Amino acid sequence: MEFRSARRAVLQLLRTVAPADIPALLDWMRTTRDFDEFTQDNNDTMLKNIAEDLRNCLPLETMLSSEHLALQKIRQQPEPTVHVDAFLYDEDFIDSLCEEGKMSRNYCMVCGSHQTAPLGFISHSFSLMELKFIYHHVLPDLSGKVLVDVGSRLGTVLYGGYLYSSALQLYGVELNGDFCQLQEMIIKKYQFTDRIKVLHADICTQGSLLQNADVIIMNNVFEYFLDEAEQARAWEHISHNVRKQGSLLVTVPSLEDSLSGLQINIQLSSWVEEVPLNYNVYPENHIDREALEQIHLYKIL
16 A cells, blocks of 8 residues: 555544544554554664574573673672563563563562562663664764774674764674674674674773774673672773773763772763763653663763
8 A cells, every 4th residue: 555545544544533532542643662663764673683683592581601700799689680681672572571481570579478579680781772872862973983892792782883873993892702702693694794893802901992992882891790809900991091082981870880889099070071961862651761861971081
């Protein structure tokens, strides 16, 4: 059916609706996500295909047995917490897994009783919405720029940068060799090799890369994967090398939260200036506002 016929059919259908129900129907049409599958662009579709490929390669919790410290720290949380990768599993997907009995949002406080409480969820990846927010609303035009993702893990920041930005080069630095292999698989399959490069390395060996980067992204990057002494060492290295005036640093959580509790002497006021972000760019019912507010942007002084 071509456009004119489709428009006529929709208007004819609206005329059959009870007058009292038209306002509610129009409001639903303006706010529903039921039309998402008809409006998504090709980049969204490609990222969803990548997520499906990665789901097929990873266990449901998206944690590898080689991540000993991260697994230990998740178990040590004050309340039961599970890792659910936000890129691989959106809210609708989690709901379907819960319906199938493959996942639960709650835990039993007293075995055998009906006393339950919500499980804590943690993710080490940005969701699709968060990626679009970063590349469409947080960062400026990246034409000719070099972006570095510290702790690139599954590579979501790199794939998003390839599809949603004009960045000249996107580097992922990842300490875990298993995740590097997964990223290389996706990069080759989707022919991203011209602009994405993954380095299997400790960020503390990449001073030159950090010095020349225009944008550095860090998402929950050290807390779950390094002990406090190693975290302090990594932050010292980053603060010494990320000094290119005007370059940008995107972090989750804030630098203040990341550095609190560490034995470290980094004077944020002389290193960075936080850039205010507008978190109201999407309709409230379409987003996880709390997740967006964890994203912070800093400009190097």
